[in-house]
Amino acid sequence: MPATLHEHALFAGGPVLGGVHRLDLDIEPHAHDFLEIAVIGTGHGRHVTSQGEHPLRRGQVIVLRPGAWHGFLDCAGLTVANCCLSAQALRAELAALYDIPMLRRMLWTDPVASGTHGVAVTTVDPVAAEEAIAEIGLLERDLGADQSRPGRVLGRLVTVLGVLADGRAPGRETLESAIHPAVAATIARFEAAPAHPWRLDDLARAVNLDPAYLGRLFGRYAGVTPLGFLARLRAERAATLLAHSTLPAARVGAAVGWDDPTYFARRFRTLVGLTPTEYRRRSRSAAHARLSAPAEPADERRKPSMPPPRVPASSVAGPTGT
Secondary structure: OOEEEOHHHHOOOOOEEEEEEEEOOOEEEEEEOOEEEEEEOOOEEEEEEOOEEEEOOOOEEEEEOOOOEEEEEEEEOEEEEEEEEOHHHHOOOOHHHHHOHHHHHHHHHHHHOOOOOOEEEEEEOHHHHHHHHHHHHHHHHHHOOOOOOHHHHHHHHHHHHHHHHHOEOOOOOOOOOOOOHHHHHHHHHHHHOOOOOOOHHHHHHHOOOOHHHHHHHHHHHOOOOHHHHHHHHHHHHHHHHHHHOOOOHHHHHHHHOOOOHHHHHHHHHHHHOOOHHHHHHHHHHHHHHHHHOOOOOHHHHOOOOOOOOOOOOOOOOOOOOO
């Protein structure tokens, strides 16, 4: 079962984390409570998610929403550059990224889409991949500098995202240039109160639209139904509570809007690929391992952590809904 990496243990108070790794050992399946972008460079290996195992290719870009999990198998000289974004920052100082269509598709729409379990894999041209990897290396350098460089870190992040967006195949972007106000208002309602028993009729009435039309707008701008978007948001919030609180799993479900424990367990497993109990157990095991490990130098703590050698991962699939 995947371990869980936590932003409070890795981010040192900042909104961004980055690092370039050369892998010759397997990386065990692991989840995150933050968003991860992994750019694949040279070398060989396989990528494992809840949807199975697939060979890795140079130029692939893997985006994982909070709560999603993956791992790397049969690695041989595999270059993986990680650029990670705080989930809290994506709702605060980095929230403006959602308003940029090409980034909205990359960071929200594709990995939230039905059936992806919060993981999206796309491809950029090799030149763009190498440029992004180089920029992530510079981001890692700026994060490890003796003096804080928040402006440079933000600049590196925007450059990395821009390089990856530009490197995608022409015609890949099909979303409208600006998000529809009704979609933006509905998402804001979800973000402010994910546990509310939202109904499509009520959401449509709040923005003076027909429910079917609001559903079509979400499909056009967000790539998923309104309640499908809400379900993914609830799963991400539940993953955070499971990892960071002692609330019983049933109360975690109720806190995010799934009052029936059985239904919560089923929806969480469908969206994340693990049951709530499994997710929490692996989170606590990872936290205990970190507390038991020798202290690292300050500059090492700022680098993305790679889990220890892998454990087998099972494949779980299912539809998306609330």
